[in-house]
Every structure is written in structure tokens, then in C-alpha cells.
Amino acid sequence: MLGLSVEEVVVSGNGSQLILDIKYFSANPGEKIGIRGPSGAGKSTFLYTLCGLVAPRYGSVCWGNTDLLSLSVSDRDKFRHRFLGLIFQEPCLFEELSALENASLAASFVPFSERQDIRDRAELYLERFGLPKTGRKVVSFSGGERQRVAVARALAGNPSVILADEPTAALDQKNRNHLMDDLVRCTEQERKTLLMVSHDQEALARMDRVVELRDGVIAGSSSNLEGRGK
Amino acid sequence: MIDIWQSVPTGLQDAILLFFLLLPGLFLGYWVIRGYRPWQLVSALLVRYRWLNLLFVLLIAISVGVGTAILAQEKALRAGSARAAEKFDLVVSAPGSKIDMLMAVVYLQPVDVPLLDGKVLKALAEDPRVDLAAPIAYGDSYHGFPVIGSTADFVHYLAGKLVKGSMFSTAHEVVIGAKVDLSIGDTFIPVHGHGQEADLDEQHEHGDEIDSDEHHEITADADETGKSCRLAGTHHHHHHDHNYRYKVVGRMERSGTPWDKAIITPVEALWAVHGLTSGHLPHDERLGPPFDYTHFPGTPAIIVHAKKLWANYALASEYTTDKTMAFFPGTVLAKLHGLLGDVRKIMSLLSNLTEVLVALSIFSALIILARLFSRRFALLRAIGAPGRFIFAVMWSYTAILVSSGSLAGLVLGYLGSRVFAIVVARETDITLRVFFSWNEYQHVAAFFSLALLLAVFPAYIAFRKAGVADLRAG
Numbered sequence: 165m166l167g168l169s170v171e172e173v174v175v176s177g178n179g180s181q182l183i184l185d186i187k188y189f190s191a192n193p194g195e196k197i198g199i200r201g202p203s204g205a206g207k208s209t210f211l212y213t214l215c216g217l218v219a220p221r222y223g224s225v226c227w228g229n230t231d232l233l234s235l236s237v238s239d240r241d242k243f244r245h246r247f248l249g250l251i252f253q254e255p256c257l258f259e260e261l262s263a264l265e266n267a268s269l270a271a272s273f274v275p276f277s278e279r280q281d282i283r284d285r286a287e288l289y290l291e292r293f294g295l296p297k298t299g300r301k302v303v304s305f306s307g308g309e310r311q312r313v314a315v316a317r318a319l320a321g322n323p324s325v326i327l328a329d330e331p332t333a334a335l336d337q338k339n340r341n342h343l344m345d346d347l348v349r350c351t352e353q354e355r356k357t358l359l360m361v362s363h364d365q366e367a368l369a370r371m372d373r374v375v376e377l378r379d380g381v382i383a384g385s386s387s388n389l390e391g392r393g394k
Numbered sequence: 395m396i397d398i399w400q401s402v403p404t405g406l407q408d409a410i411l412l413f414f415l416l417l418p419g420l421f422l423g424y425w426v427i428r429g430y431r432p433w434q435l436v437s438a439l440l441v442r443y444r445w446l447n448l449l450f451v452l453l454i455a456i457s458v459g460v461g462t463a464i465l466a467q468e469k470a471l472r473a474g475s476a477r478a479a480e481k482f483d484l485v486v487s488a489p490g491s492k493i494d495m496l497m498a499v500v501y502l503q504p505v506d507v508p509l510l511d512g513k514v515l516k517a518l519a520e521d522p523r524v525d526l527a528a529p530i531a532y533g534d535s536y537h538g539f540p541v542i543g544s545t546a547d548f549v550h551y552l553a554g555k556l557v558k559g560s561m562f563s564t565a566h567e568v569v570i571g572a573k574v575d576l577s578i579g580d581t582f583i584p585v586h587g588h589g590q591e592a593d594l595d596e597q598h599e600h601g602d603e604i605d606s607d608e609h610h611e612i613t614a615d616a617d618e619t620g621k622s623c624r625l626a627g628t629h630h631h632h633h634h635d636h637n638y639r640y641k642v643v644g645r646m647e648r649s650g651t652p653w654d655k656a657i658i659t660p661v662e663a664l665w666a667v668h669g670l671t672s673g674h675l676p677h678d679e680r681l682g683p684p685f686d687y688t689h690f691p692g693t694p695a696i697i698v699h700a701k702k703l704w705a706n707y708a709l710a711s712e713y714t715t716d717k718t719m720a721f722f723p724g725t726v727l728a729k730l731h732g733l734l735g736d737v738r739k740i741m742s743l744l745s746n747l748t749e750v751l752v753a754l755s756i757f758s759a760l761i762i763l764a765r766l767f768s769r770r771f772a773l774l775r776a777i778g779a780p781g782r783f784i785f786a787v788m789w790s791y792t793a794i795l796v797s798s799g800s801l802a803g804l805v806l807g808y809l810g811s812r813v814f815a816i817v818v819a820r821e822t823d824i825t826l827r828v829f830f831s832w833n834e835y836q837h838v839a840a841f842f843s844l845a846l847l848l849a850v851f852p853a854y855i856a857f858r859k860a861g862v863a864d865l866r867a868g
Contacts, residue, residue, distance in 0.1 A: 241779065
């Protein structure tokens, strides 16, 4: 269980123009936070900064007691693998591999002792999502099935936090609902923190809190919990 | 240190060298891959771009194959031609081109050479140091198989025991080489000349005239009718007995030399066909030595086998005069092999250069291809894969292409050499035994290691380029 605390994070582009300027942001362990905003508001950059894929000019991104930005590149890789699970708008799968091979991709580079664990968890999630584990290559999967394989991949490493960048954007309504059901159920059951960038109002409505980003700054925040009576 | 190395058996030296050539590639492979399991992703990349990968493998295979084939061919050609000459210790002929004589005697290629008289043969035959002095006469053929006149002793010396039938005992009998398309008991009438010349002979029979000034006259005594004939020449007069019929009585064992296609007749028969004296006194029907030098029509060459090795050198010296030429076919071949070796070095250098260029082109293509993989590599980075893992995937991918290409190149080189050997055998009747020695394996090992070292560059670029920008694309 990891909480997040972001302070004074500034990300600028090639021409020094400001892309992100976050004075303060935090997330409690197990919290589900939606991030919304118009295109170019810096939502994806924010998410990639939180997982150490984008290096800010300055600031701190603390997961628990660990300031991600103070870690070396290789330690950041290790941290990401150990604590963060990422889901992208496109599933980014290896189409020549099966669902299980894709979902347990991390087993290719983790120490031997962790490999079986990753495979077991990948199998578990694929089963939970009603996906065939082996045999069929994912090239023959539908868009919804592929994205669920990507979710299984994110969960297979048993991360404390799931970072999702518009995971339902490429899906139809039915698959959106299906995916969100799976994603929310898993994060709630396993008390994982979920940060999700989305334009999808229905998906955002299932978050505990929604943060609004405009021009790289947090323009507002609203809670959904009150509406649910929590 | 050098002394210790030289005391190591040659085979072990080669094995050690092979190991050390492979070592950089293997060590690098271990260092790059250790702790990871990249093969699943590598196989995905191989399947994804299978046709392109196949093309890369094919290009590497061809360049490696050409390199190994050149090495193997040169060696096989050297061994094959040397084997063809091994029965011909010393050849005595009239002064002229040693290479021409070598081609005539060892490889049975028709060449224009002057004749030796009977005195030379007599002197050699009576020399106590000489075990065998056999005249060799050419000029006729049957369906492309050269008819060679010599003695029974020469046949025994050349082929040992006949595998079938018996030695000729009359002037109308022949023994044949293993590849002659005739059977024991078959009879045939030879034609004068070889190949196209034999065809010309047919025209001559129909009245075409050849200007006699263009042709050398026989240097030995003409027969009593005054007819003359040039036995080993390519042109001739019309004194050929067109009804002289031979019968096959024996077959020699296969030797893998041009002599497998030879039809060997008593030399007296060959002379008789050309209307020449028999080499014996009139009415003397004997075959073989001793010949009577006053009735000896001439021979283009005498094959000499001395009782002792040293005697060959003494004989070679004694018969190197203004009237005779004595030479060791092996020495002439060694000079030709030296030339062949130089050509091989140049070709080998060119093929090595081609290999490196092919490898560089492929690596350049892989660097471009790495851009296609960039999204997948970026994903791996995003899910926490270390940079070295991306490096390992790309390096392993390149290594598999190089290894497959190198192995396929070995097979291709071997098959190419076999095809070349078949062509050479068809053209020259010299059997080339193609085999790969340590040299070829070391050549491939050197290429393999060098290519794996070079594979570091596309791998490094893939590792450097894998970034978050690729995740946003699409």
C-alpha cells in the first residue's frame, strides 16, 4: 500500500515551454483518482511523471517514503516494476504471443525466484477476465480482449498502484463497461491505488475523486464519494 | 611460449584457435543475456518480420557460404589435382612446355607435343635404377574417351589389379577406366583425335584436305610405306586405319582421376592404327618391352618410376638435355598450386570484405528496423524492464540472425563446393573430395564473433531510443 505525494513538480518541453506545473498533489493508499482535462492539458505527462518515465526539471514525487526522482534510472525501473502497474490507451501487446505470454511479460526480466509468481498471477487475472490463456495469439483478439490482457499484465506484478492512461478510449461502450468493471473490481478487492486519465464520464464517475488539469496545472478537484453516500 | 604452442598437436591447436575465435561472441552473449529470458520476445520479433529476417539470414548465408566454399574448393582442387598426379613420379619427353606435358600425361588433355625416339626409351628401360619406363601415346578416342597406348606394366603400375576381366594380350584388346561407357566383351572402332577434333576427323574422311605444312611431321622414323602420323597432335594426315577394331577385356579400379575415362591399348596397336611400325622387328608379334629402337616410331612421353626415390632426381638431371626434358609433375603442380593459393588469398580477402559489408548493411537495416520495435521496447521500459534487457532482446535477435546465417552459410558453402566438384569432375574427370577442415570452421567462427560484437550497435541504439514518446505514438 503506497500513498503518493507530489510537490512543486515542473515539467517543461524542448522549447522551455511549461507542460506541467503541479504545486501539490496527493493520493491515499487504495484511493481511486480520475484525471481529466482537455487535450494538451498535460494529463499523460502527469501520469508518466508519477511513474518516473518523464523527468521533471525539479520537484518531488514521493511514493510512500521513496522520492522517485532521487532514484537512479535503473532503480526507477525496479521501482516501477515492483510497485506500479501501467495501462495505456493502446494495449501495446506482442501480437505474436499468447495472452498468458503477454500478461506475464515481466517474467522475462525479473529474477528467477519471481517468475512463477508472475505467471501464476497473470493466469489468475486472465481467468478472472474470461480470456483464453494459451493457444490463441493475441493478434486474433478483439480490442476489448486485448485491453483486458493489458490490464492483466499491469496486475500480474502485484503492484500497489495502477496508473491508467485513457484505458477505455479505444473501446466501444460494452467493452468500456466490461473493462472498468474488471479494473475497479480488482483494485478495490486488492486495495490498490488507481490513478486513471480519462475523458469517459462514466469511467470517471466510478473514481473516488476526479482532478481537473488545465494547461499543466491542477484546476480543480471533486469527490464522487459524497454522491455515493460514503 | 611459442615452443609450448608448437609442441601442442595440430588438431588441438586448431580446436583451441576455434574456441578462442568463438569466445568473444560467447562471452558477450553470456554477459548480455545473463539473468534474463529474452527468447520469447525475440521469437515474437522473428515471427513478426519473418520475411525480412529470412532475407537477412539468406544474405549472411550467401556471404559466409562463398567464403567457406572458396577455402574448401581450393583445398579440394589442390588435393584432387595432386592425387591425379601421384602415380607420375617422373616424366621424360621432348623439350617443350612442362605444363603442356603435365596436362597431356596426367590430365589427358590433347596437346601438340613432339615425339621422343626409341633410344631414349631403350636407355631408360635398361637403366638399373629404373623400375618402370613406359611409353605413352595418344591421338585416338572413342565417344570422347581418349585411347592411350602404353604397356601392360604401366596399367599394373597405374591401377594395380584389374577389378574386372584381364590384361590385354593382343593388339586388338584394351582395358578401360572405371568411367568408360563400355563393358567387357564390347568391341569398337576408334576415331582419330579428341572431341571436336574427332568430329573433324569425320570430315577429313570425306575428303577435306589439311595443309600438311601446318602440321608437324613425326620425329621418329616413318614406316616402310613412308606414311607419317603425329600421335599426340591435334592434326594429322590420312593414315588412320578406320577399320581397326578393339575389344574390351578388362576394367581398372576407379581412381578419381582423368584416367578413369581412359581406354588403354597396347602402344603397338596405336602405332598400327596410324600405319606406323610396331616398335619391334618385322614379324615380331610381341607386345610391350623390350622395344627395338630402330623400329620405334616415337612416343610423346615416357613415364618413369625409379626403384629409389633419390634415383628420380639423378634421372631428372641426366635427362634434362637439349634433346629431352625430364620433370616431376608434382613440382609443376606445386607451382600451379602456389598460383592457385595466391588467387585463393585474393578471393578469400574479397569474400571476407563482402562478409563484413553484408554484416554492416544488415546492421544498418537493423538499426532502422529497431525503430519499428521502438514502441514495444518503450512498453518494456514502462513496465519496469531494465535497459540491459532491451539491449539483450535486440542483441539476441541480431545474434540469432547471424548464427542462423552462419550455420546456413556453412551448409550452403558445403553444397556449393559439392556442386563445383561435380562440375570440375565433369570437365576434368578429377574427383574433388570436398570436406570442411578446421580452417572453414575457424573462418565462420571469426565471422560469428565479429558479427556478435558488431551487433552491440543496433542493440545500443534500441536501448537508447526506447522512450515514453513511443508509447504516445498511435
